[in-house]
Amino acid sequence: MKESPNKTSNFEPKILAFLCNWCSYAGADLAGVSRFQYPPTVRVIRVPCSGRVNPVYIIKALQNGFDGVLVSGCHPGDCHYISGNFFARRKFALLKKFLEYVGVEPERIQFSWVSAAEGVRFAKIIEKVTDDIRKCGPLTYFKKSNNSIEKVI
């Protein structure tokens, strides 16, 4: 699967989603077993809690060729670990502000709350995130180049 950067019309973004084990992952599961349609653009990594997501993971994903990242956790107050998502919310607010400030499109990094009962909401969020990132086009400026010395060696 190789996209040509010039043909943005049929460009399908590659998105990495960090889903929390207790809510959003179960929400995605519900969307699946309920046969809700959503774009096949996300690759999912299951994490114990949205608070477990280190900002390094997000930047690393962009460097490794993803066009955008979504982090999703339990709604405030529903965290399995009581307060993990509250800490995450503070961290993500600053990360999103910083990346926007240095010139990354804010649409590329998104955060959402999806509970285990919200299959429809999960499908809609994936649709929205995919749409947003499709409009931004492929992420070229953060990606590690193929002729970087490590890859040559």
Added chain:
Amino acid sequence: MKQAEHEIMSNVERLFADKKIDLFIGYEKGTLPLRTSPCFIDDRNTVRRLVWNSCCSNNLAVYLPRLMLHRKGKNSKRIGILCKGCDSRSVVELIKEKQVDRDCLYIIGISCSGIIDSSKILSELDGEGILSYDETSDSIVVELAEGERSFPKHEYLYESCCNCAYATPTVYDILIRTVQFAPKVAGPDPNITAFAHKTREERWRIFEEETSKCIRCYACRNACPNCYCKECFAEQTKPRWIGVTNDRSDLLFYHTMRIFHQAGRCVDCGACVRACPMNINLRLFTRVLVDEVKERFGYEPGVSIKEPPPLATFSLNDKQEFMTEPD
């Protein structure tokens, strides 16, 4: 200035005589004109080496975490340290992050009227050699081969000193007052607001241009009191997050993460900017998080020992306007 210098010396001498401290960290005359170096004094006979002037730029708090490692369990004597406003705020952050024990410290606070950027003066002198220098309350007087030249201090300050609201230390055991300051409230930095109003492409171009100068010497990290991790993410090998290259993408990664690790902890002392051999305008990117943390969480690093760090706490009512909602 001279009087403050004498006050520092007599205080340090007394501390050694009373056997209160066994090490003092201060500044001594540098080997280059208009520069000072950090100095470590462990004996009352060498106290005369200490100086205090407008060129005392280093943030001395950077040495504390490593010195404290060797003091666990025997805290009979303390480490003395000279702190400007920004240094003392770094010390407060280190105390809160449990890297430094307040009981092992003796802080001599000194109110600071701003540190001058000697490179600005040197570039104006056009390679002329400085024979000696002196300073008055508002200017730097440099003696050259063909006479004296005077530079008004406020025009040659570091950028981080221009918008400083904490010239007087926030924590100290003794305070030496050199000048009286009217209390000032730090607002958002004008340079940052101007940068934020540029177009997205322009902002990215500047960020990329600045970071591409980087030679990955890690001086910015080493000069920063907040960067005390034993193993930095940039040098971790299991897993290796970041390539040890000067590939454009690795440089962006390193700077994004280093700056983000300062969120809610950076006291805007400017140590990273001064340490950078490639003159990267790091403050343009670190300062935005200082302003954002203040606006969003109402927190200013290094002001109060009791207030928990903003990312180690939360409020149920934190704003979440940035979260994605389906259409």
